[in-house]
Amino acid sequence: MAVGDLSYVRTEMSPAEKPPRGEHGLAAWLKKNLFASPGDSILTVVGLLLVAAILPPFVRWAFLDAAWVGADRSVCSTVVQGGIQPEGWSGACWPFVKAKFELFMFGRYPIDERWRVILVGILFVALLVPLLMPRAPRKGLNALLFFIVFPVVAFVLLVGGWFGLEHVETSLWGGLLVTLVISYVGISVSLPLGVLLALGRRSKLPVLKMLSVIFIEAVRGVPLVTVLFMASVMLPLFLPPGTTFDKLLRALIGVALFASAYMAEVIRGGLQAIPKGQYEGADSLGLGYWQKMGLIILPQALKLVIPGIVNTFIGLFKDTSLVSIIGMFDLLGIVRQAFSDTNWASPQTPMTGLVFAGFIFWIFCFGMSRYSIYTEKRLDTGHRK
Amino acid sequence: MASQEALRNDEAARVSVLNDPKVRGLIYQAVVFVLLVVFVYWIVGNTVENLKRANIASGFGFLSGRAGFDVSQSLIEYNSDSSFGRALVVGLLNTLLIAVTGIVTASVIGFLVGIGRMSRNWLIRKICTVYVEVFRNIPPLLVIFFWYLGVLSVLPVPRESIVLPFGSYLNSRGLYLPKMIWAEGSWLVGVAFLVAVALSVFVARRARARQMATGQQFPVLWTSLGLILGLPLLAFVVAGFPLSFDFPQQSTFNLTGGLQIKPEFIALYLALSFYTASFIAEIVRAGILGVSRGQTEASFALGLRPGQTLRLVVIPQALRIIIPPLTSQYLNLTKNSSLAVAVGYADLVAIGGTILNQTGQSIEVVAIWMVVYLGLSLLTSVFMNWFNARMALVER
Structure with missing residues (x-):
């Protein structure tokens, strides 16, 4: 058929039609996401009421009505309570946090020696950040510094007693310092110990297997509070008479053992997920047990359970707050202790202190969980759909 | 040629016994076991010594001793003279x-x-x-x-309690609810409830069997709900409303009566x-x-x-x-x-x-x-x- 026979042939594309009205723009978004059906509309209204009941009062309490400057409790209490605020006032007492900030960070660590804590903090961040960045070079050296050299340096700096540094009792430590020390030690002890326990539980040697199972199940079966009680009351009983035992060390042992039992179960999950062919392949290459585990199985297994490991870390970080029950002053413990300061005691002080402490805990935990999601995506080699 | 000779050699390969995985496994386990026994022995020895010094008799005999402390909330009878x-x-x-x-x-x-x-x-x-x-x-x-x-601790004092519906109060000492007092004959309600549950299970089974056999469905959910709510209600009426409430009363400094739930x-x-x-x-x-x-x-x-x-x-x-x-x-x-x-x-x-x-x-x-x-x-x-x-x- 010749082209000329056709009465009309369009040679250029017609411009695209605009989407129909009601399919784009704010109104469409609202209709689709908030008012899709009568039920949805009711839910939206309920949700709006909920937000209206919580958010404005909180913003008013934390920012608009809050006391920002002041030297003592008078700025945070009403006239009846002996302060300057009008009757019925309710707001955050930020001057309290400001006045106690150093206490919340360092505890009763001697003021002249606090540079040591700050130095350790700077070292910690300087070593941790490149370790967490996938692009940064020299991972091996970095890990060596972070896990072997840093603890020694931090120990010398924080405890003192060498190189002309004044000795600081651990009973003076407190606040975020103690929280971070316990978390760091707990994390870096529980991971290798957890790997060993998990391997023990999967071992073919009956004695090792039974010991691992008993340890893991016994520790996982009881609350951390009882483990801490045990560490603080029973450890001294177990040691030769007359041995004194640092209180912080007892808590550290308790937390580390507790976390390693949970870690072991997470890692066991990873070990079980590795196909049998990998074990047999390693055997057929003539690798010994530790070579097989270290070179073939564990790298794959640990990668699989990164989310679980980080969840255990987050749990451990939150659980450090429990040491306040056995009389130590971690961040939560010291914030709580500060409520009893008569200079600052007011009805608003506890809420303010707890919101502050909660915010700090939240930042750390939320950061860890975001980093875990990021790593999971980065390491995903596409085995899972 | 040399390799063929080696192949024909019937003797087992000479490997040290120590390299046998089974033997190694046994040795490892024996070592761990011995270490554990020594460790436990050491701990037990220390503990016994420490207890002796602190003059603490071990054993569960202390459980029958007088407690001497009070407990703020208890579901069973308890006072400081209890064990x-x-x-x-x-x-x-x-x-x-x-x-x-x-x-x-x-x-x-x-x-x-x-x-x-x-x-x-x-x-x-x-x-x-x-x-x-x-x-x-x-x-x-x-x-x-x-x-x-x-x-909870910044709620008003009992004198200025927040009044909630159904005669309940909320203050810094906790939540005060009306206490239910069951009179005589209330056991009938409990029995009716149990019977209703048993009947519902029976109905559910029969309905399932019937659906398997004939494909006909039966409104199990509504029947069960009706049974479980209806039967106890009926029993409640039959027994002559054996329920009264003890409402918390506001007195000068505190609330008396009712059911107090501690903060x-x-x-x-x-x-x-x-x-x-x-x-x-x-x-x-x-x-x-x-x-x-x-x-x-x-x-x-x-x-x-x-x-x-x-x-x-x-x-x-x-x-x-x-x-x-x-x-x-x-x-x-x-x-x-x-x-x-x-x-x-x-x-x-x-x-x-x-x-x-x-x-x-x-x-x-x-x-x-x-x-x-x-x-x-x-x-x-x-x-x-x-x-x-x-x-x-x-x-x-």
Whole structure:
């Protein structure tokens, strides 16, 4: 058929039609996401009421009505309570946090020696950040510094007693310092110990297997509070008479053992997920047990359970707050202790202190969980759909 | 040629016995075992020596001694003349009370929030996400203090109690509810309830058998609801309304009468429920997302309505994913109830701690804790495993 026979042939594309009205723009978004059906509309209204009941009062309490400057409790209490605020006032007492900030960070660590804590903090961040960045070079050296050299340096700096540094009792430590020390030690002890326990539980040697199972199940079966009680009351009983035992060390042992039992179960999950062919392949290459585990199985297994490991870390970080029950002053413990300061005691002080402490805990935990999601995506080699 | 000769050589390869994995395994185990025995021997020796020096007699004889301390809340008869053993039972009951109420509430909130996170509604989705992200990342102890120190202890004094509906009051000493007093004949209501439950089970079985045989359906849900609500109500009327209320009365300084729920319990209950609910929400979400979209589409293709699809296709499959982690969350809640010691709610750990300080029987008290908590864990996991086995996929 010749082209000329056709009465009309369009040679250029017609411009695209605009989407129909009601399919784009704010109104469409609202209709689709908030008012899709009568039920949805009711839910939206309920949700709006909920937000209206919580958010404005909180913003008013934390920012608009809050006391920002002041030297003592008078700025945070009403006239009846002996302060300057009008009757019925309710707001955050930020001057309290400001006045106690150093206490919340360092505890009763001697003021002249606090540079040591700050130095350790700077070292910690300087070593941790490149370790967490996938692009940064020299991972091996970095890990060596972070896990072997840093603890020694931090120990010398924080405890003192060498190189002309004044000795600081651990009973003076407190606040975020103690929280971070316990978390760091707990994390870096529980991971290798957890790997060993998990391997023990999967071992073919009956004695090792039974010991691992008993340890893991016994520790996982009881609350951390009882483990801490045990560490603080029973450890001294177990040691030769007359041995004194640092209180912080007892808590550290308790937390580390507790976390390693949970870690072991997470890692066991990873070990079980590795196909049998990998074990047999390693055997057929003539690798010994530790070579097989270290070179073939564990790298794959640990990668699989990164989310679980980080969840255990987050749990451990939150659980450090429990040491306040056995009389130590971690961040939560010291914030709580500060409520009893008569200079600052007011009805608003506890809420303010707890919101502050909660915010700090939240930042750390939320950061860890975001980093875990990021790593999971980065390491995903596409085995899972 | 040389290799052929070697092949013909019938002698086994000469390997040192030490390189045999079996022998090595035995040696390793023997070494570990001996080390363990030595370690335990050392610990036991030290402990005996320490106990002797502190003049503490070991054994469980102390349980029958007079406790001498009061307990703020008790489900059974208890006063300071009761024995240590009875105090521990009080603690155990309080632990169970907080665990059961907490588990129920946390499950309800958790399922609602978990489903809410997948809602089509943008606002509901965001609210649920914020809830989960806030509560998951804060220590439970802090949440307990938040309720206890931040909210409940700044409530007005009893004289200025907040008046709630149904004759209830809320003040800094707790929540006051009307107390139900069952008169004579109320056992009839309980019996009626049990009969109704038994009848509902029977009806459900018969309906199922009939549907299998004939394909006809029977409204089981409505029948059961009618039975379970109707029969006790009928019994209530027949017995002549054997129920009266003891309302809390406002006097000059305090409220008298009624049922008082202490702020310690409320703080612990709210904190544990809200905290655990955030984890349950994530588990529920993962479970429902774990059922592939094809299942829903296939059930629509079979002509099932959305409600039926959810009830008969999605939820049974999601439960398989949900139940195991849900079990461990229930166990976590039970174990976290030991945080009661921080606000002075008299649970097993708090009372055990008091006894430990009074008598110094640390080993015995810790042993009791371990046995009780391990027992609770075991019971919960046995029940949940049974439930899981019922739900599990039946394969060839």
